[in-house]
Amino acid sequence: MFLLFLALFSCKKKKTETPPQYPIPNVPVSVNIYPNDPSNFKIQAIGGWMYYPGAGINGLIIYRKTMELFVALERTSPENPNNPASAVKVQADNFTCKDTIKNGQWQIVDGAVMHSSAAWQLKQYATSYDGNLLMIRN
Numbered sequence: 001m002f003l004l005f006l007a008l009f010s011c012k013k014k015k016t017e018t019p020p021q022y023p024i025p026n027v028p029v030s031v032n033i034y035p036n037d038p039s040n041f042k043i044q045a046i047g048g049w050m051y052y053p054g055a056g057i058n059g060l061i062i063y064r065k066t067m068e069l070f071v072a073l074e075r076t077s078p079e080n081p082n083n084p085a086s087a088v089k090v091q092a093d094n095f096t097c098k099d100t101i102k103n104g105q106w107q108i109v110d111g112a113v114m115h116s117s118a119a120w121q122l123k124q125y126a127t128s129y130d131g132n133l134l135m136i137r138n
Helices: 002-010 038-043
Strands: 030-033 049-052 060-064 070-074 088-090 096-099 105-107 113-115 124-129 134-137
Touching: 038 049, 038 060, 060 134, 070 134
Parallel strands: none
Antiparallel strands: 030 134, 049 060, 060 070, 070 124, 088 096, 096 105, 105 113, 124 134
């Protein structure tokens, strides 16, 4: 009896580690854009992109992946989220996004990490396009 009692109470629960939280806070994003409007000419062709200020934390990067599919990425760097000066910028190759302070690099097509000391990809917002109106939400 004593051995059974000792065996039951000697078992220790395994501690589970909490995974680290994504460093960029959630903020409401609700944007409507008409890509065919002349003011949005930069995203009228596949591979085109533009900055959209005033949404998210440091603005958005909107990229046209196909004629029907858009990608919307947060410009706040997951490597340096508390420093607005490290807003992610699209590089001259029109494929790489870079944090100008910590030099992290991500792909514009999906925000995946290319070169970074952080393990986080760029925050991506949901997009919906009906051929006329592009809606970006979170």
